[in-house]
Amino acid sequence: MGLNLLRGSTRRGLPRVVLGACAALCLGLVAGAVWRPDTFVGNPLYGYLALLLLSIGLYGSTHDIDLSEARGSLRVVLVAVTAGVVLKAALIGAVMVLAFHRTEYLVLGIAVAQIDPLSVAAMQDDERVSPRAKAILSIWASFDDPMTVLLTVYVSALAIRLGADGDSTGSLGADTADVFGNLLLNLLLFAAVLAVWTLIRLGWLLRRRRARTAGAGPAPAAPRSFDVWALLLVAALVAVAASTTLVLAVALAGLVVHVGRFAPVLDGAVMLAFLAASALLGAVLSGRVDLYQGMLLGASAFAAQFLVTLLIGRLLVRPRLSRADRAHLGLGQQNGITAILLALSLESTFRGTVAVVGPAIVTVNLLHYAFRWARAGTWSWAALRHRLPVRPRHAPAARPLHATTARTRHATAARTRHAAAAPPRGRGAPPPPRTGPAPRASGPDPGSAGMSTPSPERGSP
Secondary structure, three states, X not given: OOXXXXXXXXXXXXXXXXXXXXXXXXXXXXXXXXXXXXXXXXXXXXXXXXXXXXXXXXXXXXXXXXXXXXXXXXXXXXXXXHHHHHHHHHHHHHHHHXXXXXXXXXXXXXXXXXXXXXXXXXXXXXXXXXXXXXXXXXXXXXXXXXXHHHHHHHHHHHHHHHOOOOOOOOOHHHHHXXXXXXXXXXXXXXXXXXXXXXXXHHHHHHHHHHHHHOOOOOOOOOOXXXXXXXXXXXXXXXXXXXXXXXXXXXXXXXXXXXXXXXXXXXXXXXXXXXXXXXXXXXXXXXXXXOHHHHHHHHHHHHHHHHHHHHHHHHHOOOOOOOHHHHHHHHOOOOOOHHHHHHHHHHHOOOOOHHHHHHHHHHHHHHHHHHHHHHHOOOOOHHHHHHHOOOOOOOOOOOOOHHHHHHHHXXXXXXXXXXXXXXXXXXXXXXXXXXXXXXXXXXXXXXHHHOOOOOOHHHOOO
């Protein structure tokens, strides 16, 4: 019941899970003020918990990917999750290193380079955006998490090597070999999970064939035991990945291993992981907050997403996207559970990562919501004028009903008397009588013959 309240969005379009995460963050700040974060950040249990939550979040982000939908924009997605993620991380890291002259800040660019799939799924309600652009952003947000984790492993080793307190022993080649060795171990773990999943599916296919051969009617649906085995396999994989840091295998397994009937359980687990990560983030932030660095990191991540979208949209997408679609992709940078969990997992190695990434996540999401509401016309003059309180106008005093009725009756009677006294004005009506002097008698005009008519006073001849 409690998790159902966190699903959906508010009337303003804000996801309820974000409000729940803010509440968990506040609780974490209170807990961190009571118990200092230095007492548990270096604890091995903290590292295991951070990796466990990261594994759950990665599996949830790739579990809902529709591979058939991804095939329609395969070229764009491949470039976006490979070259796009690398370019975004490089741009963000370059801004942070040039601004603060700290090589360790290269890692911060990776922590916020990915797009949160949960936030993207909750904000895909813009009617002006085509389904093609929505699909590209959803697949981009889901597939960039594994690439971000892989980059984190490599750039962490590079940042430790190039940092002020870096290890002088070894070489960059040895670090690269270690990174590729970690990648190979992830692939081996994924291959083992894939083999077990294939055996489970083969057992189910053989059982269905036997039922079809026996003539038991149509092929039955997958039994509950099939989904139970899938859920147990995922739980074991998450536990192993959290203890061995092989979280990339979990993200790859989410593409092929599906839990079927237990999908709502997975959604609840991802939501709980998000809330737990938010509370843990607040506990760590209670000790230190680098507001200026975080705001610059968030603004750089938002701008990098827009630049990368322009490059990819202009060079690779055919047919070209509309202006609304490009704006939807360029302003689609959001950070959530993956950025929080990456920052928590990096905190034990790079102290102060959470202090910078925390404000950066808030900055990125505020910029996203601000531009989204601005595009929706929320800040237009007409919308603001509509929201302003209307000043009531002073209406004239109402007259008594009997006085108004009497005045109307007298006016109507006067108009009726005037209409009855006036002569008719229609065609064929006699002309009105003249009130001037009488007209002269008709006859020849004496003036025309040059003669004068004698006056009667002079007499007749």
